[in-house]
Amino acid sequence: MPSVIVSLESGVGIQVITPGPEHTFTLDEENVSRLLLRDDVKDRVVVVISVAGAYRKGKSFLLDFFLRYMHHKYTLGDDCEDWLGPTDQPLKGFSWRGGSERHTTGMLLWSQPFKATLRDGTKAVILLMDTQGTFDSESTVRENSTVFALSTMISSVQIYNLSQNIEEDDLQHLQLFTDYGKLAQEQGSKNKAGKPFQKLQFVIRDWSCPYEYAYGPEGGERLLKKRLEVHKGQHEELQNLRVYINQTYEDLACFLMPHPGLKVSTNPEFDGKITDIRSQFQESLKELIPMLLAPENLVPKLIGGQPVKAKDLLTYFKVYMKVFNGSKLPEPKSILAATAEANNLSAVAEAREVYETLMKKVCGGTKPYLQPHLLDDEHGRNKCRALHTFHSKNKMGGRRLADGYEAKLVEFNIDYSQVENWSALFCANENDLNRKPPLEE
Numbered sequence: 182m183p184s185v186i187v188s189l190e191s192g193v194g195i196q197v198i199t200p201g202p203e204h205t206f207t208l209d210e211e212n213v214s215r216l217l218l219r220d221d222v223k224d225r226v227v228v229v230i231s232v233a234g235a236y237r238k239g240k241s242f243l244l245d246f247f248l249r250y251m252h253h254k255y256t257l258g259d260d261c262e263d264w265l266g267p268t269d270q271p272l273k274g275f276s277w278r279g280g281s282e283r284h285t286t287g288m289l290l291w292s293q294p295f296k297a298t299l300r301d302g303t304k305a306v307i308l309l310m311d312t313q314g315t316f317d318s319e320s321t322v323r324e325n326s327t328v329f330a331l332s333t334m335i336s337s338v339q340i341y342n343l344s345q346n347i348e349e350d351d352l353q354h355l356q357l358f359t360d361y362g363k364l365a366q367e368q369g370s371k372n373k374a375g376k377p378f379q380k381l382q383f384v385i386r387d388w389s390c391p392y393e394y395a396y397g398p399e400g401g402e403r404l405l406k407k408r409l410e411v412h413k414g415q416h417e418e419l420q421n422l423r424v425y426i427n428q429t430y431e432d433l434a435c436f437l438m439p440h441p442g443l444k445v446s447t448n449p450e451f452d453g454k455i456t457d458i459r460s461q462f463q464e465s466l467k468e469l470i471p472m473l474l475a476p477e478n479l480v481p482k483l484i485g486g487q488p489v490k491a492k493d494l495l496t497y498f499k500v501y502m503k504v505f506n507g508s509k510l511p512e513p514k515s516i517l518a519a520t521a522e523a524n525n526l527s528a529v530a531e532a533r534e535v536y537e538t539l540m541k542k543v544c545g546g547t548k549p550y551l552q553p554h555l556l557d558d559e560h561g562r563n564k565c566r567a568l569h570t571f572h573s574k575n576k577m578g579g580r581r582l583a584d585g586y587e588a589k590l591v592e593f594n595i596d597y598s599q600v601e602n603w604s605a606l607f608c609a610n611e612n613d614l615n616r617k618p619p620l621e622e
Protein backbone atom coordinates (compact mmCIF):
# COMPACT_ATOMS: atom_id res chain seq x y z
CA MET A 182 0.00 0.00 0.00
CA PRO A 183 1.35 3.44 -0.85
CA SER A 184 2.14 5.64 2.11
CA VAL A 185 0.37 8.62 0.63
CA ILE A 186 -3.11 7.90 -0.60
CA VAL A 187 -3.78 9.97 -3.69
CA SER A 188 -7.41 10.74 -4.27
CA LEU A 189 -9.12 10.57 -7.63
CA GLU A 190 -9.91 14.27 -7.21
CA SER A 191 -6.24 15.21 -7.37
CA GLY A 192 -5.91 13.84 -10.91
CA VAL A 193 -6.93 15.51 -14.17
CA GLY A 194 -7.08 14.63 -17.83
CA ILE A 195 -4.00 16.25 -19.32
CA GLN A 196 -4.04 17.41 -22.88
CA VAL A 197 -1.46 15.55 -24.91
CA ILE A 198 -2.46 16.33 -28.45
CA THR A 199 -4.52 19.34 -29.42
CA PRO A 200 -6.14 19.96 -32.78
CA GLY A 201 -5.11 23.28 -34.30
CA PRO A 202 -6.08 25.27 -37.39
CA GLU A 203 -5.96 23.63 -40.83
CA HIS A 204 -6.35 20.20 -39.27
CA THR A 205 -2.95 20.29 -37.68
CA PHE A 206 -2.16 18.78 -34.31
CA THR A 207 0.31 19.84 -31.69
CA LEU A 208 1.92 17.69 -29.08
CA ASP A 209 2.09 19.29 -25.66
CA GLU A 210 5.58 18.03 -25.01
CA GLU A 211 5.85 19.68 -21.61
CA ASN A 212 2.65 18.07 -20.35
CA VAL A 213 3.58 14.66 -21.70
CA SER A 214 7.15 14.84 -20.40
CA ARG A 215 5.95 15.79 -16.94
CA LEU A 216 4.03 12.53 -16.82
CA LEU A 217 6.25 10.14 -18.78
CA LEU A 218 9.63 11.30 -17.53
CA ARG A 219 8.75 11.23 -13.84
CA ASP A 220 11.56 9.44 -11.98
CA ASP A 221 9.19 6.78 -10.68
CA VAL A 222 7.59 6.27 -14.11
CA LYS A 223 10.13 6.66 -16.93
CA ASP A 224 11.70 3.21 -16.71
CA ARG A 225 8.45 1.28 -16.35
CA VAL A 226 6.92 -0.60 -19.24
CA VAL A 227 3.70 1.06 -20.35
CA VAL A 228 0.21 -0.41 -20.51
CA VAL A 229 -1.71 2.20 -22.52
CA ILE A 230 -5.47 1.83 -22.51
CA SER A 231 -7.24 4.07 -24.97
CA VAL A 232 -10.95 4.50 -25.69
CA ALA A 233 -11.83 5.65 -29.21
CA GLY A 234 -14.91 5.89 -31.40
CA ALA A 235 -17.69 8.33 -32.30
CA TYR A 236 -18.47 11.23 -30.01
CA ARG A 237 -21.25 11.26 -27.40
CA LYS A 238 -21.27 7.50 -27.09
CA GLY A 239 -20.18 7.33 -23.48
CA LYS A 240 -16.40 6.93 -23.85
CA SER A 241 -15.38 9.40 -21.13
CA PHE A 242 -18.20 8.14 -18.94
CA LEU A 243 -16.84 4.59 -19.25
CA LEU A 244 -13.28 5.75 -18.59
CA ASP A 245 -14.42 7.33 -15.33
CA PHE A 246 -15.48 3.90 -14.12
CA PHE A 247 -12.04 2.66 -15.17
CA LEU A 248 -10.64 5.35 -12.89
CA ARG A 249 -12.78 4.21 -9.98
CA TYR A 250 -11.46 0.70 -10.44
CA MET A 251 -7.86 1.89 -10.78
CA HIS A 252 -8.01 3.92 -7.59
CA HIS A 253 -9.59 1.13 -5.70
CA LYS A 254 -7.21 -1.53 -6.93
CA TYR A 255 -3.91 0.24 -7.55
CA THR A 256 -3.96 3.36 -5.38
CA LEU A 257 -5.75 2.02 -2.33
CA GLY A 258 -4.62 -1.56 -2.92
CA ASP A 259 -8.09 -2.81 -2.02
CA ASP A 260 -9.01 -6.27 -3.28
CA CYS A 261 -12.69 -6.30 -2.40
CA GLU A 262 -15.20 -6.65 -5.21
CA ASP A 263 -17.09 -3.52 -4.35
CA TRP A 264 -15.08 -1.02 -6.36
CA LEU A 265 -17.98 0.78 -8.06
CA GLY A 266 -17.89 3.02 -5.00
CA PRO A 267 -20.46 5.12 -3.20
CA THR A 268 -23.83 4.94 -4.91
CA ASP A 269 -24.89 8.54 -4.33
CA GLN A 270 -21.86 10.50 -5.55
CA PRO A 271 -21.33 12.18 -8.91
CA LEU A 272 -18.97 10.47 -11.33
CA LYS A 273 -15.63 12.29 -11.59
CA GLY A 274 -12.59 12.03 -13.83
CA PHE A 275 -12.34 12.70 -17.57
CA SER A 276 -15.08 15.15 -18.31
CA TRP A 277 -18.19 13.68 -19.83
CA ARG A 278 -21.58 15.19 -20.25
CA GLY A 279 -24.98 15.23 -21.85
CA GLY A 280 -25.87 17.65 -24.63
CA SER A 281 -24.68 17.29 -28.16
CA GLU A 282 -21.44 19.30 -28.12
CA ARG A 283 -18.15 17.54 -28.17
CA HIS A 284 -16.35 17.69 -24.89
CA THR A 285 -13.00 16.06 -25.32
CA THR A 286 -10.76 17.21 -28.12
CA GLY A 287 -7.61 15.55 -29.33
CA MET A 288 -6.05 13.13 -26.88
CA LEU A 289 -5.85 13.25 -23.09
CA LEU A 290 -3.91 11.13 -20.63
CA TRP A 291 -4.92 10.80 -17.00
CA SER A 292 -2.34 12.64 -14.91
CA GLN A 293 -2.02 9.90 -12.30
CA PRO A 294 0.09 6.98 -13.51
CA PHE A 295 -1.02 3.74 -11.85
CA LYS A 296 1.80 1.38 -11.04
CA ALA A 297 1.44 -2.36 -11.37
CA THR A 298 3.50 -5.53 -11.59
CA LEU A 299 2.75 -7.74 -14.59
CA ARG A 300 2.37 -11.51 -14.40
CA ASP A 301 6.01 -12.04 -15.33
CA GLY A 302 7.19 -9.62 -12.63
CA THR A 303 7.78 -6.66 -14.99
CA LYS A 304 7.24 -3.26 -13.38
CA ALA A 305 4.64 -1.41 -15.40
CA VAL A 306 2.69 1.80 -15.41
CA ILE A 307 -0.91 1.95 -16.60
CA LEU A 308 -1.87 5.05 -18.58
CA LEU A 309 -5.49 5.82 -19.42
CA MET A 310 -6.17 7.73 -22.60
CA ASP A 311 -9.33 9.54 -23.69
CA THR A 312 -9.78 10.68 -27.27
CA GLN A 313 -11.81 13.16 -29.23
CA GLY A 314 -14.93 11.75 -30.75
CA THR A 315 -14.08 10.39 -34.14
CA PHE A 316 -16.13 10.34 -37.32
CA ASP A 317 -18.54 13.03 -36.09
CA SER A 318 -20.04 15.65 -38.35
CA GLU A 319 -18.13 18.63 -36.96
CA SER A 320 -14.62 17.45 -37.58
CA THR A 321 -13.24 16.44 -40.87
CA VAL A 322 -12.70 12.82 -41.61
CA ARG A 323 -8.98 13.57 -41.73
CA GLU A 324 -8.85 15.01 -38.20
CA ASN A 325 -10.86 12.17 -36.77
CA SER A 326 -8.90 9.49 -38.52
CA THR A 327 -5.72 11.05 -37.18
CA VAL A 328 -6.86 10.80 -33.57
CA PHE A 329 -8.02 7.25 -34.12
CA ALA A 330 -4.77 6.28 -35.84
CA LEU A 331 -2.50 7.97 -33.31
CA SER A 332 -4.30 6.41 -30.38
CA THR A 333 -4.05 3.00 -32.05
CA MET A 334 -0.32 3.44 -32.64
CA ILE A 335 0.32 4.54 -29.06
CA SER A 336 -1.96 2.16 -27.11
CA SER A 337 -1.56 -1.47 -26.17
CA VAL A 338 -5.30 -1.87 -25.70
CA GLN A 339 -7.53 0.06 -28.08
CA ILE A 340 -11.13 0.05 -26.94
CA TYR A 341 -13.30 0.63 -29.96
CA ASN A 342 -16.48 2.06 -28.48
CA LEU A 343 -19.44 1.59 -30.83
CA SER A 344 -23.11 2.28 -30.51
CA GLN A 345 -25.58 -0.55 -31.01
CA ASN A 346 -23.69 -2.72 -33.49
CA ILE A 347 -20.55 -3.34 -35.55
CA GLU A 348 -21.17 -1.89 -38.99
CA GLU A 349 -19.10 -2.34 -42.14
CA ASP A 350 -17.88 1.28 -41.81
CA ASP A 351 -16.53 0.58 -38.35
CA LEU A 352 -14.43 -2.23 -39.73
CA GLN A 353 -13.23 -0.17 -42.66
CA HIS A 354 -11.70 2.34 -40.26
CA LEU A 355 -9.27 -0.42 -39.36
CA GLN A 356 -7.95 -0.72 -42.90
CA LEU A 357 -4.99 1.59 -42.26
CA PHE A 358 -3.79 -0.65 -39.45
CA THR A 359 -4.21 -3.88 -41.33
CA ASP A 360 -2.19 -2.32 -44.19
CA TYR A 361 0.41 -1.16 -41.69
CA GLY A 362 0.32 -4.60 -40.10
CA LYS A 363 1.05 -6.33 -43.38
CA LEU A 364 4.08 -4.13 -44.02
CA ALA A 365 5.36 -4.40 -40.46
CA GLN A 366 5.08 -8.16 -40.57
CA GLU A 367 6.94 -8.44 -43.84
CA GLN A 368 9.84 -6.80 -42.02
CA GLY A 369 9.11 -8.30 -38.65
CA SER A 370 9.16 -11.86 -39.94
CA LYS A 371 12.92 -11.40 -40.33
CA ASN A 372 13.30 -10.82 -36.63
CA LYS A 373 10.18 -12.54 -35.22
CA ALA A 374 8.60 -9.37 -33.93
CA GLY A 375 5.10 -10.88 -33.67
CA LYS A 376 1.87 -9.06 -34.50
CA PRO A 377 2.15 -5.27 -34.61
CA PHE A 378 -0.75 -4.48 -32.25
CA GLN A 379 -1.71 -6.13 -29.01
CA LYS A 380 -5.39 -5.88 -28.25
CA LEU A 381 -8.47 -4.51 -29.97
CA GLN A 382 -11.48 -4.57 -27.70
CA PHE A 383 -14.83 -3.75 -29.26
CA VAL A 384 -17.37 -2.45 -26.74
CA ILE A 385 -20.88 -2.27 -28.15
CA ARG A 386 -23.08 0.13 -26.20
CA ASP A 387 -26.89 -0.15 -25.93
CA TRP A 388 -26.84 -3.67 -27.32
CA SER A 389 -30.45 -4.51 -28.00
CA CYS A 390 -30.52 -8.15 -29.06
CA PRO A 391 -29.44 -10.07 -25.93
CA TYR A 392 -31.60 -13.02 -26.96
CA GLU A 393 -29.58 -13.47 -30.11
CA TYR A 394 -26.18 -12.60 -28.63
CA ALA A 395 -26.07 -12.37 -24.84
CA TYR A 396 -24.63 -9.34 -23.00
CA GLY A 397 -20.99 -9.69 -22.02
CA PRO A 398 -17.88 -11.24 -23.58
CA GLU A 399 -19.27 -14.53 -24.92
CA GLY A 400 -22.10 -12.94 -26.87
CA GLY A 401 -19.56 -10.34 -28.04
CA GLU A 402 -17.17 -13.00 -29.24
CA ARG A 403 -19.88 -14.72 -31.25
CA LEU A 404 -21.04 -11.43 -32.77
CA LEU A 405 -17.50 -10.42 -33.70
CA LYS A 406 -16.83 -13.81 -35.25
CA LYS A 407 -19.97 -13.42 -37.32
CA ARG A 408 -18.97 -9.93 -38.48
CA LEU A 409 -15.49 -11.09 -39.39
CA GLU A 410 -16.67 -14.06 -41.42
CA VAL A 411 -15.43 -14.10 -44.97
CA HIS A 412 -18.15 -14.78 -47.55
CA LYS A 413 -17.83 -15.78 -51.16
CA GLY A 414 -19.94 -12.91 -52.48
CA GLN A 415 -18.00 -10.25 -50.55
CA HIS A 416 -15.89 -7.72 -52.36
CA GLU A 417 -12.23 -8.74 -52.33
CA GLU A 418 -11.27 -5.70 -50.27
CA LEU A 419 -13.77 -6.61 -47.56
CA GLN A 420 -12.49 -10.17 -47.54
CA ASN A 421 -8.87 -9.03 -47.22
CA LEU A 422 -9.75 -6.62 -44.43
CA ARG A 423 -11.30 -9.47 -42.48
CA VAL A 424 -8.40 -11.80 -43.04
CA TYR A 425 -5.85 -9.18 -42.02
CA ILE A 426 -7.66 -7.93 -38.90
CA ASN A 427 -6.95 -11.29 -37.33
CA GLN A 428 -3.30 -11.09 -38.31
CA THR A 429 -2.83 -7.52 -37.13
CA TYR A 430 -3.93 -7.88 -33.52
CA GLU A 431 -2.59 -10.34 -31.01
CA ASP A 432 -6.01 -10.41 -29.35
CA LEU A 433 -9.46 -9.40 -30.61
CA ALA A 434 -12.39 -9.23 -28.23
CA CYS A 435 -15.89 -7.85 -28.08
CA PHE A 436 -18.17 -7.04 -25.16
CA LEU A 437 -21.90 -6.32 -25.46
CA MET A 438 -23.14 -3.69 -23.00
CA PRO A 439 -26.78 -3.25 -22.02
CA HIS A 440 -28.46 0.16 -22.13
CA PRO A 441 -27.65 2.14 -18.94
CA GLY A 442 -31.21 3.44 -18.53
CA LEU A 443 -33.03 6.59 -19.51
CA LYS A 444 -31.62 8.75 -16.72
CA VAL A 445 -28.13 8.24 -18.14
CA SER A 446 -29.04 8.76 -21.77
CA THR A 447 -31.61 11.54 -21.57
CA ASN A 448 -31.83 13.29 -18.19
CA PRO A 449 -29.88 16.58 -18.26
CA GLU A 450 -29.63 16.54 -14.45
CA PHE A 451 -27.87 13.16 -14.41
CA ASP A 452 -24.48 13.51 -12.71
CA GLY A 453 -23.26 9.93 -12.81
CA LYS A 454 -24.71 8.65 -9.53
CA ILE A 455 -24.78 4.88 -9.49
CA THR A 456 -28.34 4.84 -8.14
CA ASP A 457 -29.44 6.39 -11.45
CA ILE A 458 -27.81 3.65 -13.55
CA ARG A 459 -29.62 0.41 -14.41
CA SER A 460 -28.29 -2.46 -12.34
CA GLN A 461 -27.75 -4.58 -15.45
CA PHE A 462 -25.32 -1.94 -16.74
CA GLN A 463 -23.57 -1.87 -13.36
CA GLU A 464 -23.15 -5.63 -13.51
CA SER A 465 -21.65 -5.35 -16.99
CA LEU A 466 -19.17 -2.73 -15.77
CA LYS A 467 -18.13 -5.10 -12.99
CA GLU A 468 -17.50 -7.81 -15.56
CA LEU A 469 -15.85 -5.75 -18.31
CA ILE A 470 -13.49 -3.54 -16.33
CA PRO A 471 -11.48 -6.20 -14.44
CA MET A 472 -11.17 -8.11 -17.73
CA LEU A 473 -9.15 -5.15 -18.98
CA LEU A 474 -7.54 -3.74 -15.87
CA ALA A 475 -6.97 -6.49 -13.30
CA PRO A 476 -3.22 -7.03 -12.80
CA GLU A 477 -3.32 -10.49 -14.40
CA ASN A 478 -5.00 -9.11 -17.54
CA LEU A 479 -2.76 -6.12 -18.23
CA VAL A 480 -1.27 -5.99 -21.72
CA PRO A 481 2.04 -4.17 -22.11
CA LYS A 482 2.76 -2.09 -25.20
CA LEU A 483 5.12 -3.83 -27.61
CA ILE A 484 6.67 -2.29 -30.69
CA GLY A 485 8.75 -4.52 -32.93
CA GLY A 486 8.26 -7.21 -30.30
CA GLN A 487 9.94 -5.12 -27.55
CA PRO A 488 8.22 -3.70 -24.48
CA VAL A 489 7.97 0.08 -24.59
CA LYS A 490 8.99 2.11 -21.54
CA ALA A 491 7.39 5.41 -20.54
CA LYS A 492 10.44 7.40 -21.66
CA ASP A 493 10.36 5.61 -25.06
CA LEU A 494 6.70 6.45 -25.47
CA LEU A 495 7.65 10.13 -25.54
CA THR A 496 9.94 9.44 -28.52
CA TYR A 497 7.10 7.65 -30.31
CA PHE A 498 4.73 10.56 -29.64
CA LYS A 499 7.24 13.03 -31.09
CA VAL A 500 8.01 11.00 -34.19
CA TYR A 501 4.34 10.18 -34.91
CA MET A 502 3.36 13.83 -34.57
CA LYS A 503 5.73 14.67 -37.40
CA VAL A 504 4.34 12.04 -39.72
CA PHE A 505 0.67 12.62 -38.86
CA ASN A 506 0.90 16.36 -39.35
CA GLY A 507 1.07 16.36 -43.12
CA SER A 508 -1.81 17.50 -45.29
CA LYS A 509 -3.00 13.93 -45.82
CA LEU A 510 -3.27 10.92 -43.57
CA PRO A 511 0.12 9.22 -43.89
CA GLU A 512 0.66 6.09 -45.92
CA PRO A 513 1.29 2.93 -43.89
CA LYS A 514 4.82 2.99 -45.30
CA SER A 515 5.53 6.39 -43.70
CA ILE A 516 4.04 5.30 -40.37
CA LEU A 517 6.26 2.26 -40.44
CA ALA A 518 9.33 4.39 -41.23
CA ALA A 519 8.45 6.69 -38.31
CA THR A 520 8.02 3.71 -36.00
CA ALA A 521 11.39 2.33 -37.09
CA GLU A 522 13.00 5.72 -36.49
CA ALA A 523 11.58 5.99 -32.97
CA ASN A 524 12.51 2.38 -32.35
CA ASN A 525 16.15 3.03 -33.25
CA LEU A 526 16.23 6.30 -31.30
CA SER A 527 15.03 4.44 -28.20
CA ALA A 528 17.79 1.86 -28.63
CA VAL A 529 20.34 4.68 -28.98
CA ALA A 530 19.00 6.39 -25.86
CA GLU A 531 19.25 3.16 -23.89
CA ALA A 532 22.81 2.52 -25.07
CA ARG A 533 23.80 6.04 -24.06
CA GLU A 534 22.23 5.59 -20.68
CA VAL A 535 24.20 2.38 -20.11
CA TYR A 536 27.40 4.16 -21.08
CA GLU A 537 26.75 7.20 -18.88
CA THR A 538 25.83 5.12 -15.84
CA LEU A 539 28.97 2.99 -16.17
CA MET A 540 31.27 5.96 -16.74
CA LYS A 541 29.84 7.88 -13.82
CA LYS A 542 30.66 4.92 -11.60
CA VAL A 543 34.35 5.17 -12.41
CA CYS A 544 34.87 8.87 -12.88
CA GLY A 545 31.69 10.72 -11.91
CA GLY A 546 31.76 14.02 -10.01
CA THR A 547 32.68 12.56 -6.60
CA LYS A 548 35.24 10.06 -7.88
CA PRO A 549 38.97 10.75 -7.53
CA TYR A 550 41.07 11.86 -10.49
CA LEU A 551 41.65 9.12 -13.05
CA GLN A 552 44.72 9.16 -15.28
CA PRO A 553 43.88 9.73 -18.95
CA HIS A 554 45.04 6.29 -20.13
CA LEU A 555 42.89 4.57 -17.47
CA LEU A 556 39.98 6.77 -18.41
CA ASP A 557 40.56 5.77 -22.00
CA ASP A 558 40.46 2.07 -21.01
CA GLU A 559 37.20 2.55 -19.12
CA HIS A 560 35.76 4.46 -22.04
CA GLY A 561 36.61 1.63 -24.45
CA ARG A 562 35.16 -1.04 -22.20
CA ASN A 563 31.95 0.83 -21.47
CA LYS A 564 31.50 1.80 -25.08
CA CYS A 565 31.53 -1.91 -25.91
CA ARG A 566 28.92 -2.63 -23.28
CA ALA A 567 26.74 0.20 -24.55
CA LEU A 568 27.05 -1.05 -28.11
CA HIS A 569 26.12 -4.50 -26.91
CA THR A 570 22.93 -2.98 -25.47
CA PHE A 571 22.23 -1.33 -28.82
CA HIS A 572 22.80 -4.58 -30.73
CA SER A 573 20.71 -6.69 -28.38
CA LYS A 574 17.60 -4.55 -29.05
CA ASN A 575 15.32 -5.90 -31.70
CA LYS A 576 15.20 -2.93 -34.09
CA MET A 577 12.77 -2.20 -36.89
CA GLY A 578 13.68 -0.71 -40.26
CA GLY A 579 16.39 -3.10 -41.34
CA ARG A 580 20.15 -3.36 -40.99
CA ARG A 581 21.08 -0.20 -42.90
CA LEU A 582 18.91 2.01 -40.74
CA ALA A 583 20.33 0.54 -37.53
CA ASP A 584 23.89 0.81 -38.89
CA GLY A 585 23.31 4.51 -39.55
CA TYR A 586 22.22 5.08 -35.95
CA GLU A 587 25.10 2.98 -34.67
CA ALA A 588 27.56 5.05 -36.66
CA LYS A 589 26.14 8.21 -35.09
CA LEU A 590 26.34 6.59 -31.69
CA VAL A 591 30.06 5.89 -31.92
CA GLU A 592 30.99 9.20 -33.54
CA PHE A 593 32.65 10.65 -30.49
CA ASN A 594 35.26 13.16 -29.82
CA ILE A 595 36.96 12.80 -26.50
CA ASP A 596 37.67 16.02 -24.79
CA TYR A 597 38.89 15.22 -21.31
CA SER A 598 38.38 18.75 -20.09
CA GLN A 599 34.69 18.12 -20.67
CA VAL A 600 34.55 14.71 -19.18
CA GLU A 601 31.35 15.55 -17.33
CA ASN A 602 29.63 15.93 -20.64
CA TRP A 603 29.06 12.22 -21.13
CA SER A 604 26.89 12.49 -24.18
CA ALA A 605 29.63 14.34 -26.03
CA LEU A 606 31.96 11.52 -25.17
CA PHE A 607 29.88 8.81 -26.73
CA CYS A 608 27.49 10.35 -29.11
CA ALA A 609 28.36 13.48 -31.01
CA ASN A 610 25.11 15.32 -30.70
CA GLU A 611 21.42 14.75 -30.57
CA ASN A 612 20.61 16.78 -33.69
CA ASP A 613 22.94 14.61 -35.67
CA LEU A 614 20.99 11.61 -34.53
CA ASN A 615 17.75 13.12 -35.62
CA ARG A 616 19.09 13.44 -39.12
CA LYS A 617 17.76 10.26 -40.58
CA PRO A 618 20.02 7.67 -42.15
CA PRO A 619 18.55 6.13 -45.32
CA LEU A 620 15.79 3.56 -44.90
CA GLU A 621 16.43 0.08 -46.18
CA GLU A 622 14.33 -0.59 -49.26
Ligand code: GDP
Pocket residue numbers: 235236237238239240241242243276277278279280284285314386387438439440441445446451
Ligand atom coordinates in the same frame (compact mmCIF):
# COMPACT_ATOMS: atom_id res chain seq x y z
P1 GDP B 1 -18.08 10.64 -25.34
O1 GDP B 1 -18.21 11.85 -26.22
O2 GDP B 1 -18.09 9.39 -26.16
O3 GDP B 1 -16.90 10.72 -24.42
O4 GDP B 1 -19.41 10.57 -24.44
P2 GDP B 1 -19.62 10.98 -22.90
O5 GDP B 1 -18.92 10.03 -22.01
O6 GDP B 1 -19.34 12.42 -22.71
O7 GDP B 1 -21.18 10.68 -22.75
C1 GDP B 1 -22.13 11.32 -23.57
C2 GDP B 1 -23.53 11.06 -23.05
O8 GDP B 1 -23.85 9.68 -23.17
C3 GDP B 1 -23.74 11.39 -21.57
O9 GDP B 1 -24.96 12.06 -21.45
C4 GDP B 1 -23.82 10.05 -20.87
O10 GDP B 1 -24.69 10.10 -19.75
C5 GDP B 1 -24.41 9.17 -21.95
N1 GDP B 1 -24.02 7.75 -21.86
C6 GDP B 1 -22.96 7.21 -21.22
N2 GDP B 1 -22.91 5.88 -21.39
C7 GDP B 1 -23.97 5.56 -22.19
C8 GDP B 1 -24.46 4.32 -22.76
O11 GDP B 1 -23.90 3.23 -22.58
N3 GDP B 1 -25.59 4.42 -23.51
C9 GDP B 1 -26.26 5.61 -23.74
N4 GDP B 1 -27.35 5.59 -24.48
N5 GDP B 1 -25.80 6.77 -23.23
C10 GDP B 1 -24.68 6.75 -22.49
Ligand code: MG
Pocket residue numbers: 240241242276277284285311312314
Ligand atom coordinates in the same frame (compact mmCIF):
# COMPACT_ATOMS: atom_id res chain seq x y z
MG1 MG C 1 -15.51 12.25 -24.21
